[in-house]
Amino acid sequence: MLFRTRRLAAASVAVTAATALVAGCTSGSGSTSGASGDTLTLWTHNAGNSVELDVVKKIIKDFNGSQDKYKVKLQAFPQSDYNNSVVAAASARKLPCLLDVDGPNVANWAWGGYLSPIDVSGSEVPLSDQLASTVGDYKDKLYAFGFYDVSLAFFARKSVLGEHGIRVPTMDKPWTKDEFDAGLAKLKKSGKFEYPLEMGTGGTGEWWSYGYSPQLQSFGGDLIDRDDYKTASGTLDGKNAVEWASWFHSLVANGYMAKKSGADPNKDFLAGKSAIQWDGSWNAAKNAEKLGDDLAIIPPVDFGNGPKIGGASWQWAMSSTCSNKAGAQEWLKFSRQTKYFVDYAKATSTIPATDAAAQQIADYQPGGKFDVLVQFAREYVTVRPATPAYPYISTEFEKAAKDILAGADPKNALGQAAKDIDSNLKTNNYYSN
């Protein structure tokens, strides 16, 4: 009898455990998350980046104090883990109501059903005031917006360029390819620089697409045919693209640029190891502080199709599973105040997304020392292709570019990348659903 009771008990424990397990796996599907009542969860990639995090905290504090209905609760992640955390949360249907998203990922996450279209009409700053690259549209719907953008530029010392008889270019007359190559040759010949050009080739990940695909575009190539976003063949491995690749490889072959630069390229530039650095505007303030008036902020080289830079930085969005969309929209609208655009840009040394904000920051207002970066962002931006395939395209381009620097045949490397991208587009039914 005792034995039988025990067995019964054991069986029921096992059954309960199994039920709990199954329930645990299925519960949540189809449900909403990200808020409990009027308390909304907000995720950001800014853990470890305290200056930007402080601005997020400030907006949340102001918002929570401005009304009694909603409360926003912050959760910060380190940038390196952020995207994975979001993807994991989405699979578990545990996305927060509010989250930030890197510009080039907006289309992918919108297509994947992570994000919900937002409506920010009636907020202090109208959307039309913003730099185009800070607005995250997908299929004609607004999914995200950013407070700032970054720009790409060449940094150099005027004194060094002058010493070697190299012209300091302007936006009216940027360097041409021949002029740039001739300048690098002079710098190399002087023997003062092992590698006169620094383009951050030691980095990995998105930097490769962000930093080098604008140069590809200036040559007349692109990552994908933007007419219908259905093929990369002929665009990524076309004649112009192969020309870019040959030039890119020649930088290493001629000893102008390291195949793999050091751990901190900006530090190397400031230490005088390199003469010209291709870098983001986020280092402009640091460079200006160190070099003062000697710093030249130089527009991208015009390789034939005009100077180009990439666009779109971190932006804010609302999840599609958010259980309190009204509250989330409130927060998004509340945050769209010029003072916060100013705070973000000041904190992160980035380009404010609106002119009104730029005017309140001495360095970025017209005539300010970084005004030129705002001009670059306005004139030269080609946003990274807004297609759900972008994350895949980006990894393929990174691999091809790395292989080209390592000595792969330019046509083969780009051809393989284009073939892989086409195959990915095809097997995903061109991301049409």
Place this chain on the structure above:
Amino acid sequence: MPTTIAARERLRPVRRTRTTNARRRESFTAFGMATPAVVLLIVFLVVPVALAFTLAFTDAKLVSPTPARFVGLRNFTLLFQDPTFYKSLRNTAYFAAVVVPLQAGLALVLALLVNAKVRGINFFRTVYFLPVVTSMVVVSLLWTFLYRKDGLVNHVISTLTLGHVEGPDWLGNPATAMPAIILMSVWQGVGFHMIIWLAGLQTIPAELYEAADLDGATRWHRFRHVTWPGLRATRTFVLVTITIAALSLFTQIRVMTQGGPLDSTTTVVYQAVHTGYDQQQTAYAAAVSLIFFVLVLSVSLVQRFLTREKD
């Protein structure tokens, strides 16, 4: 004879009830004790493996608005047309073919050395074991710096050759990247297998060595006829564990080279993670994993067959 059987038949019913009852209670206890482990294994091993195998035949993606659809063998067809996959297979085989004998052999030599009864031998045992307890990510990061063109390794080479030889950019050169990773991996892993060999060495009875000494055996003969046969079980264990570890080469690649330069260090597991996470192609990565599973299983089975007891 017939009578004894009949007698047994008559006795049996009584005894059977007693034994079966005891048996049942025993198996119940065993079942209870095994449950936690079995449940964990099912949840974290059997279910994921089964899922992965199923996913390999679908078009599942990491980010996708639509549920996965069954697509048959499409992932495998694509995989077998993928030039990177063949490079991954080749690199994995290359790594395993060099690391398995090198690491096992070096570990045995170290084990023989630290098996000596000398003062302070524990110091050496600890030193050889230190890299093992250091995280592979940390080790890889450190060696990335050592292997740089202006890194410590090249400084040492330059100093030793009085400046005549200038080392290459070890990880940036397709010819040297894999050997550099092999060297580092062996350095990191050799301590662990040294300890295993050492444990094996200490199970060999001292009398056998005494007997061999009395017979006037040389050191080589002692090793060949006493030590080596005495390490039979250890040998199989070391062989199988190093092989599996070598075939699943991933961390070093992820941290140090990301498969480059020119695919010279891409491996099967690296490709699975890269396609699955960086490129969001879950199903394709599952197909790579399935192939990897079959590969490891067949290699292990062959090894089991070759090292079986031949009685």
